[in-house]
Amino acid sequence: MSHPIQLHPSADFIARTRAATADKDLRKGFRGAMDFLQAKRAAQFPDPVELETLRDLGAAIRRHSLACLPDLLEQLEGRLTANGIQVHWAETPDEANAIVLDIVRRRQAKSVIKGKSMVSEEVAMNHVLEAAGLEVLESDMGEYIVQLAGEAPSHIIMPAIHKSKQQIAALFAAKLPGVAYTEDVDELIRIGRDVLRRKFAAADIGLSGVNFAVAETGTLFLVENEGNGRMCTTVPKVHVAITGIEKVVAKLEHVAVLNTLLPRSATGQAVETYQNFISGPRKPDELDGPEEVHLILLDNGRTQAYADREFRATLQCIRCGACMNHCPVYARIGGHAYGTTYPGPIGAIISPHLLGIGATHALATASTLCGACAEVCPVRIPIPQLLIRLRNEAQADSAHASALRGAGESHSVLGSLIFRAWALLYAHPAFYRMATWLMSRLRVLAPARQGAWTQMRTPLIPARRRLRDLLREPRRDAARDSTVA
Amino acid sequence: MEAAHAEVHDTDADSWPTLIHRIAAAKGVRSLLVGAGTRESARLVDAPADDSLLVVPYAHTVDTWRDGLFCDIDAGLSRARSAIAATGSLVLWTGPDEPRLLSLVPPIHFVLLDARCIHADLHEAMMAERWSDGLPTNVVVVSGPSKTADIQQTLAYGAHGPRELVVLLVHGTEAAT
Numbered sequence: 001m002s003h004p005i006q007l008h009p010s011a012d013f014i015a016r017t018r019a020a021t022a023d024k025d026l027r028k029g030f031r032g033a034m035d036f037l038q039a040k041r042a043a044q045f046p047d048p049v050e051l052e053t054l055r056d057l058g059a060a061i062r063r064h065s066l067a068c069l070p071d072l073l074e075q076l077e078g079r080l081t082a083n084g085i086q087v088h089w090a091e092t093p094d095e096a097n098a099i100v101l102d103i104v105r106r107r108q109a110k111s112v113i114k115g116k117s118m119v120s121e122e123v124a125m126n127h128v129l130e131a132a133g134l135e136v137l138e139s140d141m142g143e144y145i146v147q148l149a150g151e152a153p154s155h156i157i158m159p160a161i162h163k164s165k166q167q168i169a170a171l172f173a174a175k176l177p178g179v180a181y182t183e184d185v186d187e188l189i190r191i192g193r194d195v196l197r198r199k200f201a202a203a204d205i206g207l208s209g210v211n212f213a214v215a216e217t218g219t220l221f222l223v224e225n226e227g228n229g230r231m232c233t234t235v236p237k238v239h240v241a242i243t244g245i246e247k248v249v250a251k252l253e254h255v256a257v258l259n260t261l262l263p264r265s266a267t268g269q270a271v272e273t274y275q276n277f278i279s280g281p282r283k284p285d286e287l288d289g290p291e292e293v294h295l296i297l298l299d300n301g302r303t304q305a306y307a308d309r310e311f312r313a314t315l316q317c318i319r320c321g322a323c324m325n326h327c328p329v330y331a332r333i334g335g336h337a338y339g340t341t342y343p344g345p346i347g348a349i350i351s352p353h354l355l356g357i358g359a360t361h362a363l364a365t366a367s368t369l370c371g372a373c374a375e376v377c378p379v380r381i382p383i384p385q386l387l388i389r390l391r392n393e394a395q396a397d398s399a400h401a402s403a404l405r406g407a408g409e410s411h412s413v414l415g416s417l418i419f420r421a422w423a424l425l426y427a428h429p430a431f432y433r434m435a436t437w438l439m440s441r442l443r444v445l446a447p448a449r450q451g452a453w454t455q456m457r458t459p460l461i462p463a464r465r466r467l468r469d470l471l472r473e474p475r476r477d478a479a480r481d482s483t484v485a
Numbered sequence: 486m487e488a489a490h491a492e493v494h495d496t497d498a499d500s501w502p503t504l505i506h507r508i509a510a511a512k513g514v515r516s517l518l519v520g521a522g523t524r525e526s527a528r529l530v531d532a533p534a535d536d537s538l539l540v541v542p543y544a545h546t547v548d549t550w551r552d553g554l555f556c557d558i559d560a561g562l563s564r565a566r567s568a569i570a571a572t573g574s575l576v577l578w579t580g581p582d583e584p585r586l587l588s589l590v591p592p593i594h595f596v597l598l599d600a601r602c603i604h605a606d607l608h609e610a611m612m613a614e615r616w617s618d619g620l621p622t623n624v625v626v627v628s629g630p631s632k633t634a635d636i637q638q639t640l641a642y643g644a645h646g647p648r649e650l651v652v653l654l655v656h657g658t659e660a661a662t
Contacts, residue, residue: 029637033638145635145636158638160635163637165636165637168636185636185639188636189633189641189644192644193643193644201551201552201555217620225633226632226633226644226646227644227645228645230589230625230646231645231646234623235547235551237548252617253611256611260607270571271489272628273631273632273646274625274628274631275607275625275626276624277624277625278622279622279623281622283581283622285581287543287546287581287584288546288585288586289579289585289622289623
């Protein structure tokens with residue numbers, strides 16, 4: 001039913017951004033959604049002192065978790081195992097999928113119902129399970145819509161943000177038997193509810209993501225509004241959770257703090273409808289709940305970010321999506337143009353570790369470095385700084401390239417020569433003066449067409465007199481001002 | 486809680502069973518699922534009411550009556566361990582007489598909350614109740630009925646969980662515990 005997620009991050013990124021910016025409906029939809037989400041978030045944080053204090057605390061908790069990550073993961077595995085939850089480690093997407101397939105075969109499962117999980121998107125799990133002959137159904141309303149349309153999510157929190165009510169109405173009428181076209185949102189949700197309810201009761205395996213895994217108690221913390229997460233984790237006989245290794249926190253109380261930031265930053269809600277704390281499968285005296293609970297901990301390049309002091313901050317992310325909601329580039333090109341599982345600013349800094357810099361370097365350049373993302377990040381990830389570092393890594397020559405996968409892959413001799421000349425000019429005042437003097441004298445030679453610059457702007461022509469020259473002249477204005485005074 | 490679209494009724498230890506009967510009748514609820522063998526279920530059955538509300542005890546494992554649970558039950562009644570003032574949330578600890586699906590599958594969810602068990606925020610609840618000393622297999626903190634805004638940011642209730650959340654705030658003696 002769904003297609004494998006097509007990942008072409010860099011190859012035709014520019015073509016995709018052109019198509020996206022030319023699509024008026026898409027732009028209108030995203031603009032409206034972004035304005036809505038920004039206003040809702042702002043309304044949740046009326047007190048700037050509270051906000052900054054919470055962000056400090058949130059960042060400290062995440063940094064602390066990462067600082068003792070190996071120990072916490074070991075503690076988590078121990079506690080989960082003691083609670084009866086089976087822990088699996090996966091280094092690559094293939095390994096993660098193999099683990100799920102193994103559980104599927106052992107349980108002779110035929111259908112899988114899924115709660116929202118970006119990590120499962122990251123490993124293209126739907127495709128693998130469907131290829132193995134299983135029925136896989138997304139149960140989050142947004143994900144269900146996206147799956148029905150054969151697409152991928154365009155936002156990590158609101159997967160169907162790119163679709164209008166009318167498009168969804170048409171999709172339901174076309175794809176669901178016996179459903180008439182209706183634009184009534186309540187009615188559309190009721191239709192989705194009825195279809196999925198039958199599936200929940202019948203599914204063999206429930207699959208979910210995890211928001212935080214708590215090491216001290218061996219608890220999986222999962223938030224949601226719809227109740228589909230609760231359905232997936234309690235109705236089927238097997239619950240499989242999948243998450244990245246960075247999602248662990250030391251203490252239960254850390255969850256309480258982080259979850260004051262997460263929903264407010266994400267959707268501008270004070271709290272989600274359901275906060276689930278899952279600490280084990282059904283006990284012998286209990287009447288419901290899954291017989292088996294599994295947790296798959298995925299690496300997929302995260303250890304590369306972890307090993308680098310600067311890039312480690314990438315893993316602080318709590319996946320709220322505030323950075324994309326506030327990104328002027330994301331608002332204009334939307335989530336699909338990025339071509340990666342995680343779009344927006346966070347996608348630009350996490351994807352290089354998952355897919356290599358070579359395949360993703362264009363994403364780091366799709367930023368004005370305006371800093372809006374860093375300003376709203378609830379755990380203070382210095383996103384613009386990391387974008388600059390990634391740009392440098394992508395351009396680095398072999399002598400300077402770091403150990404990052406794909407570093408230096410977009411290095412060009414001409415590019416590096418230009419930047420070296422630029423650096424030389426800027427570091428030596430005499431050269432600089434000479435160069436600007438020459439430029440002002442040869443200004444008539446400035447070309448009228450200057451590549452990408454002049455597509456949207458007037459050409460750059462050096463001034464007749466440099467700033468330096470202007471400053472040397474007697475300050476006529478100042479003299480006149482003083483006589484007036 | 487009301488801001489999160491929940492219905493809140495003040496009541497006391499003596500009169501909550503009749504109140505539930507009355508609300509249930511008004512909402513057209515014919516069957517109410519309760520934890521088997523709990524004091525609450527006995528009191529509901531004994532409550533003087535002239536309606537035809539069927540009090541169904543959750544007495545068997547879900548595997549034996551999954552379809553019945555999903556199709557035939559109109560409402561469920563659970564007991565909140567405590568509540569959180571800051572976010573208007575209910576803390577539900579599941580266990581043998583408080584099954585997970587009781588508060589999830591039926592379209593209307595009634596909750597009994599002892600007015601004395603209210604904490605300022607989640608952090609305080611965790612600390613005061615010493616959660617880290619041991620949690621049941623499933624804890625859920627509920628803030629309102631199930632909802633979604635996945636279609637063009639338009640809020641709709643009753644996505645997959647209960648469409649309505651009815652909280653009975655029990656003042657006075659220890660009846661709700």
